Amino acid sequence: MFAIPEQFSATSKANFEAQLALFNSLTAKTFEGVEKLIELNLNTAKASLEESNAAAKQLLSVKDPQEWLSIATAQAQPNAEKALAFGRQLSAITSGVQAEFAKAAESQIADNSRKLLELLDEVTKNAPAGSENAIALFKSAIGNASAGYEQFTKSTKQAVETIEANVNNAVTQFAQPAATAAKAAARAAKK
Secondary structure, three states: OOHHHHHHEEEEEEEEHHHHHHHHHHHHHHHHHHOOOHHHHHHHHHHHHHHHHHHHHHHHHHOHHHHHHHHHHHHHHHHHHHHHHHHHHHHHHHHEEEEEEHHHHHHHHHHHHHHOOOOHHHHHHHHOOOOOHHHHHHHHHHHHHHHHHHHHHHHHHHHHHHHHHHHHHHHHHHHHHHHHHHHHHHHHHOO
């Protein structure tokens, strides 16, 4: 009779330790993602500042309005490409962090479900007669919760993939008019 409380105690302790490990893992992944975002932003800001200074010097040294227009339009295309690259890098970082979170959560939930079912099997060995229906109901609830979580995970992955596709599409659509405008301005400056 004393085995059941000891089993619950051991399972609770193992579950707590697993939750703590998961929390530590997710915290580390979050900090890695934030670190990558900060690095991306700092590198982008440094490059932008250096390029802005060079462009300003170049534009200030121009004496002809057509040459100024030509230089200004020539800088539009690389800037659009850099914005495109920044958006892709940002998307890659956030997708990577999201994937790590999903992977860790899936693993943890699967492990917890397995442990809970094992505990339930152990407890049912010593369960009083007549409790079979309650135990079957509890097992069914665990199975339904696991199935619901799996469906939620699939839906979340599909949503993230759709968002990534939309971001890439928007960035591409942004780059196309900028490239077209830069080419048109370059042609106009040559005339």
